[in-house]
Amino acid sequence: MKPMTVRPLLAALSMALCMFAAPAPSVAADATATSLLGFTGEGAATQRALEQRFDAQLSASEMRDWLQRLSAEPNQVGAPHDKANAEFILSLFKQWGWDARIETFDVLYPTPKHVALELVAPTTFKAMLHEPPVEGDATSALSGALPPYNVYGADGDVTADLVYVNYGMPDDYKELARRGVDVKGKIVIVRYGAGWRGLKPELAHEHGAVGCLIYSDPRDDGYFAGDTYPKGGWRPPEGVQRGSVAKMMVYPGDPTTPGYGSTPGVKHLPLDKATTLLKIPVLPISYADAQPLLSALGGPVAPENWRGALPVTYHIGGGPAKVHMQVESDWTRKPVYDVIATIKGAQEPDRWIVRGNHHDGWVFGAWDPLSGTVAMLGEAKAIGALVKSGWKPKRSIVYTSWDGEEPGLLGSTEWAETHAKELQQKAVMYLNSDTNARGFLGAEGSHSLQHLVNAAAADVTDPEKGVSVQERLRALMRVEGAGAHAKPEAKRDAEIAAKGGDLPIGALGSGSDYSAFLEHLGIASVNIGFGGEDDDDGIYHSRYDSFDHFDRFGDPGFKYEVALAQVAGRMVLRTADADLLPMRFGDFSATLDHYVAQLHKLADAAHKDTNAQHQLLDAKAYELVSDPTRPVAPPERLSDVPKIDLAPLDVAAKALHASAQAFDAAYAERAAGGFRMPARQSARINELMGRMEQMLTDADGLPGREWFKHMIYAPGLLTGYGVKTVPGVREALEARDWQGADKYAAVTAKVLDGYRAELDVITTLIKH
Ligand SMILES: [Zn+2]
Numbered sequence: 001m002k003p004m005t006v007r008p009l010l011a012a013l014s015m016a017l018c019m020f021a022a023p024a025p026s027v028a029a030d031a032t033a034t035s036l037l038g039f040t041g042e043g044a045a046t047q048r049a050l051e052q053r054f055d056a057q058l059s060a061s062e063m064r065d066w067l068q069r070l071s072a073e074p075n076q077v078g079a080p081h082d083k084a085n086a087e088f089i090l091s092l093f094k095q096w097g098w099d100a101r102i103e104t105f106d107v108l109y110p111t112p113k114h115v116a117l118e119l120v121a122p123t124t125f126k127a128m129l130h131e132p133p134v135e136g137d138a139t140s141a142l143s144g145a146l147p148p149y150n151v152y153g154a155d156g157d158v159t160a161d162l163v164y165v166n167y168g169m170p171d172d173y174k175e176l177a178r179r180g181v182d183v184k185g186k187i188v189i190v191r192y193g194a195g196w197r198g199l200k201p202e203l204a205h206e207h208g209a210v211g212c213l214i215y216s217d218p219r220d221d222g223y224f225a226g227d228t229y230p231k232g233g234w235r236p237p238e239g240v241q242r243g244s245v246a247k248m249m250v251y252p253g254d255p256t257t258p259g260y261g262s263t264p265g266v267k268h269l270p271l272d273k274a275t276t277l278l279k280i281p282v283l284p285i286s287y288a289d290a291q292p293l294l295s296a297l298g299g300p301v302a303p304e305n306w307r308g309a310l311p312v313t314y315h316i317g318g319g320p321a322k323v324h325m326q327v328e329s330d331w332t333r334k335p336v337y338d339v340i341a342t343i344k345g346a347q348e349p350d351r352w353i354v355r356g357n358h359h360d361g362w363v364f365g366a367w368d369p370l371s372g373t374v375a376m377l378g379e380a381k382a383i384g385a386l387v388k389s390g391w392k393p394k395r396s397i398v399y400t401s402w403d404g405e406e407p408g409l410l411g412s413t414e415w416a417e418t419h420a421k422e423l424q425q426k427a428v429m430y431l432n433s434d435t436n437a438r439g440f441l442g443a444e445g446s447h448s449l450q451h452l453v454n455a456a457a458a459d460v461t462d463p464e465k466g467v468s469v470q471e472r473l474r475a476l477m478r479v480e481g482a483g484a485h486a487k488p489e490a491k492r493d494a495e496i497a498a499k500g501g502d503l504p505i506g507a508l509g510s511g512s513d514y515s516a517f518l519e520h521l522g523i524a525s526v527n528i529g530f531g532g533e534d535d536d537d538g539i540y541h542s543r544y545d546s547f548d549h550f551d552r553f554g555d556p557g558f559k560y561e562v563a564l565a566q567v568a569g570r571m572v573l574r575t576a577d578a579d580l581l582p583m584r585f586g587d588f589s590a591t592l593d594h595y596v597a598q599l600h601k602l603a604d605a606a607h608k609d610t611n612a613q614h615q616l617l618d619a620k621a622y623e624l625v626s627d628p629t630r631p632v633a634p635p636e637r638l639s640d641v642p643k644i645d646l647a648p649l650d651v652a653a654k655a656l657h658a659s660a661q662a663f664d665a666a667y668a669e670r671a672a673g674g675f676r677m678p679a680r681q682s683a684r685i686n687e688l689m690g691r692m693e694q695m696l697t698d699a700d701g702l703p704g705r706e707w708f709k710h711m712i713y714a715p716g717l718l719t720g721y722g723v724k725t726v727p728g729v730r731e732a733l734e735a736r737d738w739q740g741a742d743k744y745a746a747v748t749a750k751v752l753d754g755y756r757a758e759l760d761v762i763t764t765l766i767k768h
Pocket of ligand 1: 358368369405434435512
């Protein structure tokens with residue numbers, strides 16, 4: 001779903017990096033020197049030798065062959081090739097010695113029976129709504145794909161004036177209101193970008209619109225960004241981004257089984273009770289189809305930052321452009337096929353390391369998701385070979401290939417909900433990937449696993465630069481944070497990177513299959529993938545995300561496919577074999593301190609911004625600058641900001657800081673002593689460490705969305721994908737809900753106290 005994007009300032013970068021990248025001796029050679037978290041000195045050497053044998057099994061050409069086969073036919077949910085891919089993946093796991101099976105779930109998956117769009121006034125135009133074949137792309141002429149659509153949008157047949165609302169985000173509607181244009185009874189056209197696509201029709205509906213069109217403006221991922229396909233990798237005029245619009249930030253998964261698995265015989269909610277379904281019809285269109293609609297608009301000229309790269313004057317409307325749109329769908333259920341494969345652990349079989357990547361695409365899915373899938377298959381084959389050569393992991397390893405991710409994380413969510421109890425008992429980590437391509441490592445996740453990510457990245461060589469993946473990412477962070485216009489977060493990351501130690505990882509919002517594990521079950525999770533040098537964004541969720549496109553513009557030579565398998569493989573093998581789980585709670589505590597400091601800044605800014613606005617309103621400044629021929633109304637007066645009580649959070653974070661330091665110190669002392677302790681004691685410590693992340697959840701969940709139980713990480717209600725850390729407090733502050741902020745400061749503080757108390761229990765256990 002959400003691609004791993006690390007694409008900033010490339011031109012400047014390549015220049016800067018050659019500064020940093022004096023080729024160093026191959027990373028692997030001198031890696032033996034350094035210790036590994038969770039291992040004794042001797043154990044670390046054995047582990048690295050095992051990883052060398054693992055690497056020797058990885059083959060770029062094999063991964064290329066798998067990708068060609070898996071992406072040879074359309075493989076969306078319900079397509080014959082989607083099922084065939086699941087069966088092929090199952091057969092590979094079995095061949096490699098894994099205990100593997102397919103688990104099937106019956107999910108609501110509407111498909112289009114009839115879609116149509118036409119301009120009916122002031123002139124007429126019939127939208128193509130189809131992606132034609134392109135030269136040099138072998139699969140682009142194949143049949144069997146679904147027409148472009150936004151799954152879980154409503155059926156409808158509407159005709160109305162058109163209004164252009166930029167990205168269709170909350171601030172865009174404020175801007176519209178100030179120009180006296182509303183969308184009641186209108187059809188809204190917005191461009192992709194700046195947030196989760198499902199928010200666009202949802203906000204349009206909330207503002208009274210009767211239909212929504214979402215188009216890809218060439219400024220964002222078409223000819224403004226680079227040569228279009230097939231000459232370059234960017235979005236061609238007829239390319240369309242399909243995608244789900246379900247309200248995933250309320251709950252993902254099958255809309256008709258909220259919080260429980262869509263297993264045979266369960267009750268499915270009637271459609272009118274499924275709250276993640278949308279109420280108005282939505283259609284995704286290409287910029288070739290959008291241009292005649294936009295150029296037929298009149299009304300005010302759009303603000304400068306609303307203007308894309310189409311050769312038209314961007315107007316807002318409403319009218320005189322009037323459009324007629326139709327969407328009629330087949331609202332039946334379809335089977336999704338999850339492949340689940342296990343290697344049982346020898347000493348702690350009830351501690352599970354779970355790894356996953358989805359296999360369903362929107363059409364051929366070469367980049368999204370099969371690029372990640374083939375790297376994961378490479379890992380599975382190598383691990384199978386290690387087992388055949390006599391190695392056995394201490395803990396169990398579970399590899400999963402999900403179906404139904406594109407419509408709404410269906411396969412992973414239904415599986416996680418069905419096995420919730422056992423997963424909360426046994427799973428210690430969930431490691432996800434999705435898209436993968438040439439470039440830099442992107443990593444987001446639970447911060448107790450930040451060091452694990454760094455240590456793996458430090459031991460893998462970047463195929464282009466000959467330095468470690470970690471060092472190349474360090475260079476990126478330092479360059480990005482150096483610019484005069486660098487964002488505060490980038491500056492902070494650059495400062496940390498410059499110190500030479502671990503690099504900070506991001507926090508997880510939503511957009512791929514980790515959501516149910518982390519945000520519903522509270523299992524420590526990480527999402528990784530390479531990217532940033534590829535030209536894939538333009539074919540995202542279109543017919544042109546094909547093997548030929550990926551082979552040219554994604555990862556020619558499949559070198560980053562091998563690099564992903566090396567990083568992910570190390571994270572899995574180390575967590576499966578360490579004496580004590582490789583977790584560092586001081587990193588979580590330090591990150592939390594940063595989040596709490598941000599919340600204080602947010603509260604202070606609310607005070608400052610409100611006072612500033614009041615002064616401008618009292619001085620009638622808005623009236624004075626408004627052009628009488630194009631009047632823009634002053635903004636609505638903001639309410640006064642009372643004192644916001646974040647003290648409970650400060651106290652809890654401070655106490656946790658001390659406990660985390662004590663834990664990490666006790667852990668390090670045990671490591672220095674060779675982790676000598678009875679197996680029963682280390683097994684008990686690992687059992688409790690493996691469940692620590694669950695202590696960050698609250699049974700009541702977040703306001704208005706109880707499915708989201710994690711009190712530190714969640715996708716934003718108004719971002720859909722983007723993370724909101726300490727969401728209960730941060731979103732209340734952003735919504736100027738001061739009481740909500742106080743309430744969730746107390747709720748989150750209580751959760752953190754429970755986490756700290758549990759950590760102290762484990763510290764005592766480690767010391768004895
Ligand atoms: Zn994906």
